[in-house]
Amino acid sequence: xxxxxxxxxxxxxxxxxxxxxxxxxxxxxxxxxxxxxxxxxxxxxxxxxxxxxxxxxxxxxxxxxxxxxxxxxxxxxxxxxxxxxxxxxxxxxxxxxxxxxxxxxxxxxxxxxxxxxxxxxxxxxxxxxxxxxxxxxxxxxxxxxxxxxxxxxxxxxxxxxxxxxxxxxxxxxxxxxxxxxxxxxxxxxxxxxxxxxxxxxxxxxxxxxxxxxxxxxxxxxxxxxxxxxxxxxxxxxxxxxxxxxxxxxxxxxxxxxxxxxxxxxxxxxxx
Amino acid sequence: xxxxxxxxxxxxxxxxxxxxxxxxxxxxxxxxxxxxxxxxxxxxxxxxxxxxxxxxxxxxxxxxxxxxxxxxxxxxxxxxxxxxxxxxxxxxxxxxxxxxxxxxxxxxxxxxxxxxxxxxxxxxxxxxxxxxxxxxxxxxxxxxxxxxxxxxxxxxxxxxxxxxxxxxxxxxxxxxxxxxxxxxxxxxxxxxxxxxxxxxxxxxxxxxxxxxxxxxxxxxxxxxxxxxxxxxxxxxxxxxxxxxxxxxxxxxxxxxxxxxxxxxxxxxxxxxxxxxxxxxxxxxxxxxxxxxxxxxxxxxxxxxxxxxxxxxxxxxxxxxxxxxxx
Numbered sequence: 001x002x003x004x005x006x007x008x009x010x011x012x013x014x015x016x017x018x019x020x021x022x023x024x025x026x027x028x029x030x031x032x033x034x035x036x037x038x039x040x041x042x043x044x045x046x047x048x049x050x051x052x053x054x055x056x057x058x059x060x061x062x063x064x065x066x067x068x069x070x071x072x073x074x075x076x077x078x079x080x081x082x083x084x085x086x087x088x089x090x091x092x093x094x095x096x097x098x099x100x101x102x103x104x105x106x107x108x109x110x111x112x113x114x115x116x117x118x119x120x121x122x123x124x125x126x127x128x129x130x131x132x133x134x135x136x137x138x139x140x141x142x143x144x145x146x147x148x149x150x151x152x153x154x155x156x157x158x159x160x161x162x163x164x165x166x167x168x169x170x171x172x173x174x175x176x177x178x179x180x181x182x183x184x185x186x187x188x189x190x191x192x193x194x195x196x197x198x199x200x201x202x203x204x205x206x207x208x209x210x211x212x213x214x215x216x217x218x219x220x221x222x223x224x225x226x227x228x229x230x231x232x233x234x235x236x237x238x239x240x241x242x243x244x245x246x247x248x249x250x251x252x253x254x255x256x257x258x259x260x261x262x263x264x265x266x267x268x269x270x271x
Numbered sequence: 272x273x274x275x276x277x278x279x280x281x282x283x284x285x286x287x288x289x290x291x292x293x294x295x296x297x298x299x300x301x302x303x304x305x306x307x308x309x310x311x312x313x314x315x316x317x318x319x320x321x322x323x324x325x326x327x328x329x330x331x332x333x334x335x336x337x338x339x340x341x342x343x344x345x346x347x348x349x350x351x352x353x354x355x356x357x358x359x360x361x362x363x364x365x366x367x368x369x370x371x372x373x374x375x376x377x378x379x380x381x382x383x384x385x386x387x388x389x390x391x392x393x394x395x396x397x398x399x400x401x402x403x404x405x406x407x408x409x410x411x412x413x414x415x416x417x418x419x420x421x422x423x424x425x426x427x428x429x430x431x432x433x434x435x436x437x438x439x440x441x442x443x444x445x446x447x448x449x450x451x452x453x454x455x456x457x458x459x460x461x462x463x464x465x466x467x468x469x470x471x472x473x474x475x476x477x478x479x480x481x482x483x484x485x486x487x488x489x490x491x492x493x494x495x496x497x498x499x500x501x502x503x504x505x506x507x508x509x510x511x512x513x514x515x516x517x518x519x520x521x522x523x524x525x526x527x528x529x530x531x532x533x534x535x536x537x538x539x540x541x542x543x544x545x546x547x548x549x550x551x552x553x554x555x556x557x558x559x560x561x562x563x564x565x566x567x568x569x570x571x572x573x574x575x576x577x578x579x580x581x582x583x584x585x586x587x588x589x590x591x592x593x594x595x596x597x
Contacts, residue, residue: 022378025375026376029372029375029376030376032372033361033364033368033372036363036364036368037361037363037364040363040364040404041363104357104359104361104362105355105356105357105358105359106359106360106361108320108325108353108355108359109353109355109359109373109420110376111324111325112323112324112325112348112351112353113348113373113376113377114345114348114349114377114378114424115376115377115378119376
């Protein structure tokens with residue numbers, strides 16, 4: 001084998017458009033790599049699919065009877081909450097995946113390659129978005145199977161699912177920053193839970209906020225999971241739409257900007 | 272192209288109060304193997320990380336093929352291969368997929384990256400395992416794949432950080448063979464190691480590094496000459512007896528040996544001859560040693576000779592039972 005030096009342009013050289021094309025290509029390779037990893041790690045897929053199905057069955061048939069939502073069947077209240085909850089739990093994959101790559105030295109190797117610096121985080125979150133899309137479609141199917149019905153129209157429901165995916169994508173950056181900060185998959189998992197639990201459970205995802213004590217209502221009413229669940233509900237079963245949707249989009253953008261800044265900074269320092 | 276492939280001047284890197292690199296000057300000639308020898312925490316990995324652009328130095332300069340690693344890291348990355356201290360391969364991908372993605376991320380066209388993956392798997396004796404996920408590989412196989420990944424771009428400069436740590440003897444010898452082949456094909460290689468024997472086997476030049484400073488920079492032969500090629504250690508539980516033995520050993524060898532408490536250490540280029548002489552004299556004096564060990568000089572011996580102090584405790588596989596080799 002010859003070891004003759006080969007010249008090549010790197011994504012950080014050349015014209016802006018060439019650079020953007022190179023960076024996009026690198027990001028897709030990293031995305032592909034993460035999706036293959038997901039496919040070959042059954043426990044990750046099981047966690048991403050079986051666990052939310054169990055939540056649906058549990059809340060629909062076990063707790064649901066005791067939860068009273070005025071005006072609509074509980075299953076129609078529940079499913080939008082489940083869609084949001086699933087993306088929150090799924091976003092944890094970014095923390096575990098990046099912490100694993102950091103610990104194993106893969107990030108160090110990527111950083112020594114003539115590739116776009118943005119590709120590792122971009123590819124990771126893009127792979128998570130692809131997984132979230134799959135899981136969201138699956139959850140919609142499960143929802144319809146257990147009696148969930150759209151009261152508005154298909155277009156509004158589609159918009160609702162897009163909002164869920166946007167929210168999930170923004171959260172991936174939170175967990176990406178967290179995974180890079182702790183640098184160890186077990187710690188990442190342990191650190192992610194206290195972030196997720198209050199967001200998911202002290203929210204309107206499963207029960208109406210009005211059933212909570214007053215001091216908790218103030219938080220539960222305005223935090224991003226509740227706002228997004230309310231927006232999805234409004235889009236799927238009707239009611240005041242614009243306020244919740246814009247609030248949710250604002251939350252998504254704010255979460256994305258802050259956490260992407262932190263994650264990129266951590267990535268530069270890491271490895 | 273310059274004759275110097277890798278050069279650092281006054282390289283400094285601090286982590287808080289700790290100076291991992293404290294003014295390191297190195298020059299690696301093109302087409303040679305350069306060994307960076309030192310114990311854990313000496314600064315070897317930090318030096319490799321600065322040279323491979325994954326860590327920015329606090330002061331000093333580092334150049335690869337005349338390109339400054341801080342000013343133009345992208346150009347440096349396009350010319351180097353790095354195999355870090357841990358096998359940095361993705362366990363869920365197959366061996367082929369691991370090499371192919373490194374190729375694609377190194378800006379090789381897709382087909383070329385695939386062909387290169389085939390070629391490297393063949394060369395590193397991984398063809399049978401090529402399409403199995405790496406999680407099923409043994410430690411030695413992962414290490415070979417990891418080094419293959421560093422070669423995907425056929426880089427003119429290679430950095431290998433402790434490439435044989437954790438390998439069994441057979442895998443280590445295989446790897447040594449590959450490293451020698453690479454250099455005959457014109458690559459420049461900087462490798463770090465904790466083993467004097469490894470540096471001696473592979474490198475044309477060795478820098479010994481301790482506490483972020485280069486404390487010796489010489490050919491391995493010259494380093495070993497200072498140390499003697501064989502180390503004989505005899506010891507007594509009773510320090511008083513060892514003191515009497517020291518005089519007998521000095522007479523038998525002709526020069527006073529090193530003594531630490533009950534342990535006497537003799538370094539010699541004529542191990543067998545010296546050992547027989549020493550044992551004969553000790554026997555005649557009625558002083559039978561409590562313990563006896565004969566071994567190749569270790570990193571610790573280098574440290575003792577250079578600094579008068581021991582290296583931090585490291586796992587040294589160099590201890591050879593009496594009788595196997597003198």
